[in-house]
Amino acid sequence: MTLFGKLLVFLNLVFSVVTGALIVFVFTTRANWVAAYKDAEVKAKTAEAAFKSERLTHENDVRQKDAEMTGLKEAIKQRDQAVETAQQEARSARELATKNEGLNAGANAQQQKVQTELAQIRIERDGLVQQQADLRARIVKLIEERDAQVGKAVAADLRARTMEQKANNLLRQVEELTLRNRELEQAAPGGGGGSTAPSVLEGTIKSAPPGVRGKVTNVGETRTNLAQIDIGSDSGLSQGNTLIVYRGNDYLGDLTLSAVQPKTAVGTFKPARRGAEIRKDDLVITSFAGGGGPGQ
Numbered sequence: 001m002t003l004f005g006k007l008l009v010f011l012n013l014v015f016s017v018v019t020g021a022l023i024v025f026v027f028t029t030r031a032n033w034v035a036a037y038k039d040a041e042v043k044a045k046t047a048e049a050a051f052k053s054e055r056l057t058h059e060n061d062v063r064q065k066d067a068e069m070t071g072l073k074e075a076i077k078q079r080d081q082a083v084e085t086a087q088q089e090a091r092s093a094r095e096l097a098t099k100n101e102g103l104n105a106g107a108n109a110q111q112q113k114v115q116t117e118l119a120q121i122r123i124e125r126d127g128l129v130q131q132q133a134d135l136r137a138r139i140v141k142l143i144e145e146r147d148a149q150v151g152k153a154v155a156a157d158l159r160a161r162t163m164e165q166k167a168n169n170l171l172r173q174v175e176e177l178t179l180r181n182r183e184l185e186q187a188a189p190g191g192g193g194g195s196t197a198p199s200v201l202e203g204t205i206k207s208a209p210p211g212v213r214g215k216v217t218n219v220g221e222t223r224t225n226l227a228q229i230d231i232g233s234d235s236g237l238s239q240g241n242t243l244i245v246y247r248g249n250d251y252l253g254d255l256t257l258s259a260v261q262p263k264t265a266v267g268t269f270k271p272a273r274r275g276a277e278i279r280k281d282d283l284v285i286t287s288f289a290g291g292g293g294p295g296q
Contacts, residue, residue, distance in 0.1 A: 008184060020259045023228070023266050040152065047149040051142050058139050065132050072125050079118045086111045208243070208286040209236040216245070216282040217264070225269040227255060227278050232265045236286075243284040245269060252276045255284055 001009075086107070093107035214231035231237060239260050245252045253276055257267040269278040 011184060016259070019266075020261075023259055023264075024261060027228070027261075027264055044149050044152065048146060051146040051149075054142055055139060058135050058142075062132060062135055062139075065128055065135070069125070069128050069132070072121065072128065076118070076121055076125065079114065079121060083111075083114055083118060086114050206238040206241075208238070208241040210287040212236060212286040214243075214284045216278060216280055216284065219278055219280055225271075225278070226266060227269050228264060228266050229255070229284055230264060231284075232261045232263050234262045237265055241286065243267070243286055244288070245278055245282055245284050247279070247282050252278060252282065 090107050090111055093103055096103060212231060212235050214229045214235070216227050217230050218228040220226035229243070237243075237257060237260050239257055241257045241260075243255045243257070245255050251272055253269055253271040253273075255267040255269050255278070257265045259266045271277065
């Protein structure tokens with residue numbers, strides 16, 4: 001092997017390590033921020049629903065208290081009229097005091113009773129006014145809490161969007177590195193055909209267990225045909241394994257794995273026919289031996 005061939009082998013190794021690290025970082029970052037965003041969104045919606053329910057309840061209470069206060073004002077007015085009538089009766093009773101002292105004493109007792117009832121009504125009215133003020137203060141506090149929750153939800157949404165953009169940028173960088181890696185391999189001596197120097201990615205490929213199924217979770221945006229699936233070494237997969245890609249009963253092509261993690265893997269899609277393309281949520285399987293057909 002020439003010095004240039006050794007250099008290319010070393011560059012292949014470096015690019016493979018960088019690609020695997022970037023894929024792990026992208027997947028972990030996106031998963032964490034999407035989970036945080038969904039959690040913040042659920043909490044914001046729950047807080048808003050609770051606030052609306054509480055506000056509706058308090059608005060109904062306020063309207064009820066206002067109606068009661070209106071009734072009390074009317075009762076006070078009636079009591080005032082009754083007091084005025086009682087005072088008139090008292091004046092009449094005083095005029096007739098010389099004729100009937102017993103009637104005068106009864107009128108004084110009735111006047112005292114009316115005044116006592118009026119004082120009680122005023123106390124109850126003051127209590128209702130205080131309750132109304134407390135309810136209004138509580139509504140203001142709930143509105144402030146709702147605004148705070150909405151602000152947190154908006155901030156969480158902005159952070160999630162930022163992290164998603166960063167993840168997409170990292171994925172594009174991985175695709176660009178893969179293209180550059182292929183260009184370097186083709187530019188190497190004998191890269192266009194014939195025997196080539198073995199790649200650091202080549203070696204003994206461990207066969208994948210049959211019937212292992214998974215799903216495509218992400219697809220590259222350029223011509224690299226890169227795709228990510230939701231199964232990895234925990235399911236028995238290893239680098240170099242080739243999986244069948246299908247949609248319903250339609251065979252689309254093969255996916256050769258280039259990077260494998262415990263729960264995820266990334267590979268290059270090779271279409272079975274012109275126009276066939278891999279998409280998110282397409283299904284993959286190691287083999288149909290013992291696992292039934294695509295539709296099963």
